[in-house]
Amino acid sequence: MEGDTANSLAREVLQLHVSAEKDSDIPGADQREPCTRQINLDNGKDVQDISTAFRCAASVLDTGQLVKDPYFTLFEAVGALEIMDPKMDSGYLKDSETLGDKFDILKELLPEEVVGLMDQLLCHEMAWHMGHPLSQSLFTSYHIDRLLWPEPKKLDEARFDRQAPVTGNGMLHVVFRAYCLALVKCCDHVHRRIGAEHYYEEEDFVSNLYNRNLLSDFDGAQVEMLLHDAIHFTEQQSKLDEAWRRAIVVRLTLRQRILKAMELDLNLVKANGVQLWRDCGDLLPEIRQTQTLGTPVKEAFSVKIQRKLASSVPPRPMVEIKFEDAHAFLNNLCRDAADVYHVLEYHGCSNLLTFTYMFQSRKPQPAIYIRCLLQSLLFHDMRVLGKITITTLIYDDLAELVLPADVLLDPANGNVEAPHDPRFQLAKKMSGFVLRVGDPFLDIFRAICMNRSRARRMLCHLVLEWESVQLEAEKLDAELRQYTGEKPLMDGGPTGTEIWSFPLSSWAYYYKLRQMEWIVQLGFELGIYQNDELSAMYWHLGHLAGAKIQHIERIQTFVTRRFRQPKRWSAKDRYSFQQCFSFLKVMLTEASATQWFAIALSKLYTALSPFTLLPSRPQRLPYSTSELRHALRMRPFMQLSIPEVPSYSELAAATSTTSGVEPSEGASSTEGQALSILEIADEASKVGRKEWEALSKFGAQAARCVNCEDWWRKSVKDVIRACIICSIAIATAKKGAMKAQGKPVRKMLEAEMPADGKSYHDFWAVQRCPYNTYN
Amino acid sequence: MTDREGLQYVQYHSSKESTYLAAIRQLISNDLSEPYSIYVYRYFLYQWGDLCFLALDEHDNMLGVVISKLEPHRGGPMRGYIAMLAVKKEHRGKGIATKLVRMAIDVMIERDADEIALETEVTNTAAMKLYERLGFLRSKRLHRYYLNGNSAFRFVLFVKENAFTSRLGYDENDGDEDQPELPPSA
Ligand SMILES: CC(C)(COP(=O)(O)OP(=O)(O)OC[C@H]1O[C@@H](n2cnc3c(N)ncnc32)[C@H](O)[C@@H]1OP(=O)(O)O)[C@@H](O)C(=O)NCCC(=O)NCCS
Numbered sequence: 001m002e003g004d005t006a007n008s009l010a011r012e013v014l015q016l017h018v019s020a021e022k023d024s025d026i027p028g029a030d031q032r033e034p035c036t037r038q039i040n041l042d043n044g045k046d047v048q049d050i051s052t053a054f055r056c057a058a059s060v061l062d063t064g065q066l067v068k069d070p071y072f073t074l075f076e077a078v079g080a081l082e083i084m085d086p087k088m089d090s091g092y093l094k095d096s097e098t099l100g101d102k103f104d105i106l107k108e109l110l111p112e113e114v115v116g117l118m119d120q121l122l123c124h125e126m127a128w129h130m131g132h133p134l135s136q137s138l139f140t141s142y143h144i145d146r147l148l149w150p151e152p153k154k155l156d157e158a159r160f161d162r163q164a165p166v167t168g169n170g171m172l173h174v175v176f177r178a179y180c181l182a183l184v185k186c187c188d189h190v191h192r193r194i195g196a197e198h199y200y201e202e203e204d205f206v207s208n209l210y211n212r213n214l215l216s217d218f219d220g221a222q223v224e225m226l227l228h229d230a231i232h233f234t235e236q237q238s239k240l241d242e243a244w245r246r247a248i249v250v251r252l253t254l255r256q257r258i259l260k261a262m263e264l265d266l267n268l269v270k271a272n273g274v275q276l277w278r279d280c281g282d283l284l285p286e287i288r289q290t291q292t293l294g295t296p297v298k299e300a301f302s303v304k305i306q307r308k309l310a311s312s313v314p315p316r317p318m319v320e321i322k323f324e325d326a327h328a329f330l331n332n333l334c335r336d337a338a339d340v341y342h343v344l345e346y347h348g349c350s351n352l353l354t355f356t357y358m359f360q361s362r363k364p365q366p367a368i369y370i371r372c373l374l375q376s377l378l379f380h381d382m383r384v385l386g387k388i389t390i391t392t393l394i395y396d397d398l399a400e401l402v403l404p405a406d407v408l409l410d411p412a413n414g415n416v417e418a419p420h421d422p423r424f425q426l427a428k429k430m431s432g433f434v435l436r437v438g439d440p441f442l443d444i445f446r447a448i449c450m451n452r453s454r455a456r457r458m459l460c461h462l463v464l465e466w467e468s469v470q471l472e473a474e475k476l477d478a479e480l481r482q483y484t485g486e487k488p489l490m491d492g493g494p495t496g497t498e499i500w501s502f503p504l505s506s507w508a509y510y511y512k513l514r515q516m517e518w519i520v521q522l523g524f525e526l527g528i529y530q531n532d533e534l535s536a537m538y539w540h541l542g543h544l545a546g547a548k549i550q551h552i553e554r555i556q557t558f559v560t561r562r563f564r565q566p567k568r569w570s571a572k573d574r575y576s577f578q579q580c581f582s583f584l585k586v587m588l589t590e591a592s593a594t595q596w597f598a599i600a601l602s603k604l605y606t607a608l609s610p611f612t613l614l615p616s617r618p619q620r621l622p623y624s625t626s627e628l629r630h631a632l633r634m635r636p637f638m639q640l641s642i643p644e645v646p647s648y649s650e651l652a653a654a655t656s657t658t659s660g661v662e663p664s665e666g667a668s669s670t671e672g673q674a675l676s677i678l679e680i681a682d683e684a685s686k687v688g689r690k691e692w693e694a695l696s697k698f699g700a701q702a703a704r705c706v707n708c709e710d711w712w713r714k715s716v717k718d719v720i721r722a723c724i725i726c727s728i729a730i731a732t733a734k735k736g737a738m739k740a741q742g743k744p745v746r747k748m749l750e751a752e753m754p755a756d757g758k759s760y761h762d763f764w765a766v767q768r769c770p771y772n773t774y775n
Numbered sequence: 776m777t778d779r780e781g782l783q784y785v786q787y788h789s790s791k792e793s794t795y796l797a798a799i800r801q802l803i804s805n806d807l808s809e810p811y812s813i814y815v816y817r818y819f820l821y822q823w824g825d826l827c828f829l830a831l832d833e834h835d836n837m838l839g840v841v842i843s844k845l846e847p848h849r850g851g852p853m854r855g856y857i858a859m860l861a862v863k864k865e866h867r868g869k870g871i872a873t874k875l876v877r878m879a880i881d882v883m884i885e886r887d888a889d890e891i892a893l894e895t896e897v898t899n900t901a902a903m904k905l906y907e908r909l910g911f912l913r914s915k916r917l918h919r920y921y922l923n924g925n926s927a928f929r930f931v932l933f934v935k936e937n938a939f940t941s942r943l944g945y946d947e948n949d950g951d952e953d954q955p956e957l958p959p960s961a
Contacts (some may be wrong), residue, residue, distance in 0.1 A: 063793055066818065074818055075815040078815055080812040131919055132924070203920070316809070433829065437781045451918040452916075453916040453917060453926065454918060456915065456916070528914070529913070621908065621909060622877070623880060623884075623909050623910045624933070628934070628935075633912065
């Protein structure tokens with residue numbers, strides 16, 4: 001910049017009214033002339049008054065004309081705030097409104113107020129855990145605000161009396177301060193735990209700290225000391241009624257325990273995580289009972305504090321969580337946290353997957369903190385569960401599913417140093433494989449840890465990755481043959497085609513199928529499919545389960561053949577085979593159970609569709625055809641090579657009321673067709689139920705649910721219940737169709753879908769179908 | 776266009792901003808806890824004014840409005856998006872919204888849309904029913920999508936037959952990791 005210009009600029013700058021005052025003086029600025037507005041300047045050198053030029057340019061625009069570059073997106077538009085609009089401008093003051101409140105933070109606290117405040121803070125803390133921002137929850141507290149701002153350099157500075165220490169008023173300065181600091185420190189642990197794992201900002205959790213620090217530089221032990229002192233202090237208050245004393249001490253103790261249980265370094269809490277969280281939970285009944293002793297202090301909280309927080313969002317109301325809800329939430333949190341530590345008991349890879357899966361399908365789904373804790377436990381210190389290498393995990397899994405006692409997984413391969421030795425090559429190729437699949441494999445666990453909506457979406461992406469994994473594994477399988485000397489099976493047919501085992505790609509395909517199944521099943525759980533889609537989607541589920549059955553049988557064939565080959569198997573090898581066979585058997589039973597139940601439901605909904613018992617859309621929809629809707633539904637799977645995506649005509653035929661059905665005699669044709677289809681449904685539901693019951697008979701080891709047996713059994717039992725409801729619905733439907741005799745079936749039968757969360761199992765949407773007794 | 780009840784359905788145009796914008800904002804913000812800034816309206820209305828339709832009574836009072844856009848989605852299909860829809864409380868249940876949405880969809884189809892999308896709260900029975908009866912399907916659930924903590928469904932309607940060529944795969948077509956189309960308020 002040339003000297004002259006710089007000088008004149010500097011002069012202009014001097015002429016501007018430079019305000020060193022705080023923002024608080026800005027309101028009222030609207031009364032001034034626009035051209036003499038105040039400008040805050042820290043450093044005046046780059047300021048140019050463009051008002052004139054701007055007004056001149058603006059004068060040639062029409063109202064509503066948008067001037068934007070291509071980079072101005074909707075997102076920016078939504079982020080814009082209108083100054084002086086009270087709903088958007090957090091600095092806006094209405095007439096006679098004051099910037100802050102007149103809350104005296106140093107006011108002496110009565111014991112009932114201490115209890116009340118602690119419980120209010122607990123509600124705000126839980127609100128944050130539930131996904132609300134700090135600005136609308138904990139940071140509305142004047143006490144917390146005072147402790148954290150200005151940012152204390154030493155823990156000692158984090159006091160309510162920031163100027164000079166005040167003596168006396170121990171309830172406030174000793175007891176309540178310790179409680180607040182410990183609570184903030186807990187939040188720090190939560191914030192860091194969640195921040196280190198995979199979660200979705202705003203959806204699961206709002207991590208914004210608004211430029212505040214949650215005491216993250218101070219040691220938890222220091223805070224713990226303060227709690228200790230506070231407890232001691234309270235216990236010494238002989239003039240204080242025993243009931244208050246107890247109520248306060250139990251709250252301080254709960255804080256102490258939570259703080260300890262939330263320790264960030266998992267190695268310090270791993271061994272007794274279950275106990276630590278049970279200890280927290282044990283105090284909750286007493287907290288609940290003594291809640292009535294507290295008196296809330298409403299004035300100690302205000303949304304006006306939002307104005308001091310570094311944020312660009314409009315002012316938003318305080319989130320009010322009822323104490324009962326906060327309490328229940330914390331109760332679940334403690335229970336889930338205690339349970340989640342059982343994940344560390346390793347019983348093999350598929351068992352680990354069952355645990356993760358069962359844990360995450362709990363209702364309500366575990367809180368975000370817990371879901372992140374599970375992710376940390378699953379993988380920390382660069383190891384699965386902090387102790388198992390990814391190679392071991394994947395080898396365990398391969399052995400369980402496709403390669404028991406196989407040379408491919410022999411750890412001794414790694415000791416061979418001669419490059420021409422096939423074992424050297426095997427080791428090299430296999431470690432390349434592990435490197436390739438490690439992430440996608442762990443991603444399956446990660447996906448399950450997400451909120452349910454995300455889990456489904458993440459699986460939709462992940463399944464594409466597994467498609468590639470499968471194709472690459474197929475190539476590798478072919479390469480590995482030259483080192484393993486595998487002999488093909490000969491197809492018995494006239495052409496005598498060779499059939500190879502493809503162990504690695506079989507493994508990948510199995511997981512791909514599993515993900516596809518989950519995508520559809522989560523679709524039911526999340527209410528994605530409408531009533532008129534149920535028959536097609538259950539047909540699709542049955543189709544996937546069918547593909548899985550074929551695939552598992554194929555694996556079984558090859559494992560059995562290998563086991564029978566003339567070779568002396570060691571006891572260890574035999575055990576490995578046995579594990580594999582038992583696993584395949586359970587998986588086969590589960591796939592078959594799924595298939596039959598899915599067919600039963602598909603047929604039930606097909607049979608009833610002409611009678612429109614359930615609220616559903618008109619057959620013809622103005623902008624859509626069934627083909628286009630089919631294309632949309634199959635979109636997540638379109639890119640997958642196998643299993644082949646059912647074509648529209650295939651699906652339409654499978655769910656049509658007319659094709660391949662002989663109407664039963666003596667009934668009108670629609671009812672006759674319905675009856676025939678219901679017969680098939682009935683048969684399928686009987687087989688399905690038998691299969692689910694067979695599944696429920698497996699032991700925990702075989703079912704791979706050793707550390708989560710109760711959950712697994714309950715889940716299977718719930719499906720059996722759903723099967724029973726399905727059988728009943730089929731039976732009443734049959735009765736209705738049979739007795740209709742010309743009368744409209746609609747009059748004989750009613751039908752309704754269970755309300756949200758009211759079905760026995762979320763994957764199985766079974767309608768209730770009561771027989772209408774008035775007819 | 777005037778219907779039996781004496782309602783007129785008009786296509787918006789930027790030249791009508793001074794007549795209509797205030798009323799549009801008013802109508803839409805009634806159902807929102809937090810208003811959209813004027814830029815959000817202008818973002819849509821200036822670029823896709825012809826995809827905005829208004830329902831007016833005989834005295835030109837605004838009874839309903841739909842605001843939408845149409846552009847290639849992530850370099851893939853041409854995607855129409857219904858951003859806002861509202862009908863005045865006393866006039867709901869008379870088919871006004873259905874009519875407005877259909878007019879917007881018709882223009883989108885005329886302008887070569889492949890698919891149309893939108894989000895709605897999972898508890899918004901009226902809106903879900905309306906879209907479902909036009910042929911929309913729920914394509915995914917969006918967890919805690921709205922400020923009030925409620926979840927949403929994304930609804931999608933394919934309107935063109937080239938489904939199998941342009942819609943391979945999940946990733947390209949389905950705004951997923953992306954910001955929601957219209958960052959939610961409500
Ligand atoms: C959604 C909204 C635009 C619908 O407007 P509308 O003019 O009443 O809609 P229509 O009359 O065209 O159709 C609505 C359908 O839903 C039905 N409906 C309305 N409220 C319903 C309810 N609570 N439960 C079940 N169905 C309901 C109507 O009866 C009608 O179906 P019908 O023709 O079978 O009777 C209106 O309710 C509204 O403005 N809501 C607030 C804003 C909003 O939610 N916008 C949508 C955001 S995507």
